[in-house]
Each structure stands twice: as structure tokens, then as C-alpha cells.
Amino acid sequence: MRLTEKVRKAINDQINAEMWSSNLYLSMSMFLKHEGYDGFSAWMMMQSQEELGHAYEMADFVNKRGGKVEITKVDAVPTTFDGPLDIFEKAYEHECKVTELIEGVVKVASEERDMATQDFFWKFVREQVEEEDSASQIVSDIKLAGDLHISLIDHSIMERRRSDKK
Numbered sequence: 001m002r003l004t005e006k007v008r009k010a011i012n013d014q015i016n017a018e019m020w021s022s023n024l025y026l027s028m029s030m031f032l033k034h035e036g037y038d039g040f041s042a043w044m045m046m047q048s049q050e051e052l053g054h055a056y057e058m059a060d061f062v063n064k065r066g067g068k069v070e071i072t073k074v075d076a077v078p079t080t081f082d083g084p085l086d087i088f089e090k091a092y093e094h095e096c097k098v099t100e101l102i103e104g105v106v107k108v109a110s111e112e113r114d115m116a117t118q119d120f121f122w123k124f125v126r127e128q129v130e131e132e133d134s135a136s137q138i139v140s141d142i143k144l145a146g147d148l149h150i151s152l153i154d155h156s157i158m159e160r161r162r163s164d165k166k
């Protein structure tokens with residue numbers, strides 16, 4: 001079954017949102033790098049790559065279903081932040097918003113009785129649980145560490161990121 005126009009449009013919008021997320025995290029990564037937080041910066045860079053990967057995966061899905069992907073203008077992302085806590089709080093809030101967007105795509109696919117799209121997007125619904133959790137864990141760690149110990153969190157973040165992926 002080919003994608004209905006409603007489903008194609010919903011996924012196309014989500015592809016655009018993933019690219020915006022990728023740019024947001026790249027911007028956060030560059031800010032953190034400039035401030036000397038190499039661990040946080042590397043974490044955000046990996047997030048940025050992951051979001052771009054989501055956009056590619058979704059585009060591939062649309063292609064396979066006979067739909068056309070339209071890459072549109074991606075809105076500008078913020079470039080200045082108040083530091084690591086502000087950044088990770090914003091990243092957590094953003095992931096919560098993304099969860100709603102992904103759920104919206106599943107809803108449209110369900111209304112259109114498109115089983116394959118629902119199945120494909122449930123994977124992203126599940127992934128959002130991890131996405132929200134990992135950002136919120138870092139928020140708590142930064143709060144607990146306080147300004148004095150924040151560099152310890154920055155240093156340990158790469159290791160934790162690696163073990164999260166196992």
C-alpha cells in the first residue's frame with residue numbers, strides 16, 4: 001500500500017523536525033565545546049548525528065512506500081545558552097516535545113489505517129523513552145554536582161554514553 005498524502009505529509013514534517021533537532025544539538029555541542037566542556041560537547045555531537053540518522057531512516061521509509069520526500073527550509077536554532085544545566089534542561093524539554101510529535105505521526109497513521117507506518121514509528125516511540133531518560137539523568141547529575149564538581153560529570157559523560165548504548 002502506498003502512503004496516503006496525510007501520512008506522507010506527517011512523516012515529511014517529522015523528517016524536517018529531526019533535522020531541526022540535529023541542528024539544535026549541533027549548536028549546543030559547539031557552544032559547549034567553546035566553553036571547554038569536551039564531554040558534554042561530544043555527547044551532544046552524537047545526539048546530533050543520531051537525529052540526522054532518524055531523518056535519513058524516515059526518508060528511506062517514505063521512498064520505499066512510493067512517497068516523495070520534500071526537504072524544506074529548516075528553521076534557525078538558538079546559538080547561545082546559559083551553560084550546561086540550561087542546555088540539558090532544554091534538551092530534555094525538546095525530547096518531550098519530539099515524543100508528542102512522534103505520537104502524532106502514529107495517530108495519523110492509525111486514522112489512515114496504515115499499519116506499516118504505525119509499526120515503523122512505534123520503534124521511535126520506544127526510543128523516546130530512552131531519549132527523555134538520558135537527558136533528564138544528566139540534568140539531575142549536573143544539579144547534584146553543582147558548579148564545583150561539574151567537570152567531573154563532563155569527564156564521566158563519555159563513558160556513560162558508551163555503556164548506555166550496550
Ligand SMILES: [Fe+2]
Binds near residue numbers: 018050051054098
Ligand atoms: Fe530523533
Ligand SMILES: [Fe+2]
Binds near residue numbers: 021051095131
Ligand atoms: Fe532525540
